[in-house]
Amino acid sequence: MGVRRFEELVAWQLADALQSEVYRLVFGSADARSDLRYKSQILDAADGIASNISEGFLRCSPGDFCRFLDYAVSSLGETERRLRNGIKRGYFDAAECSEALRYAKRGSKAIVRLKLSQRRDWRRGRLPPQD
Secondary structure (H helix, E strand, O other): OOOOOHHHOHHHHHHHHHHHHHHHHHHHOHHHHHOHHHHHHHHHHHHHHHHHHHHHHHOOOHHHHHHHHHHHHHHHHHHHHHHHHHHHOOOOOOHHHHHHHHHHHHHHHHHHHHHHHHHHHHHHOOOOOOO
């Protein structure tokens, strides 16, 4: 039986966990919180990961889903880069970011694998299950 809701996707679950970690880090750091540009950019990037996975899934088209998974992996890369910039700027300790970076690494693998599975389904003419 296939996935019926985007919340069941491991890639979405990891993206949601990463977003929560980013929020915890940013709002737990007075310096990151007060750098409005940085805060806006990292929060938008973190928000974009799960949002793009869910939007692509809800299009019910493997081709569209693959395109939105590309957007999600790009947002994930941006989030990871901004976390590392936050460490360099002294907003966070590297140890504080280890969980978020672990979610980013696992999420990237999950999104890429999900995209590969969608490509296979697309070539076979299959669509995701619908109610």
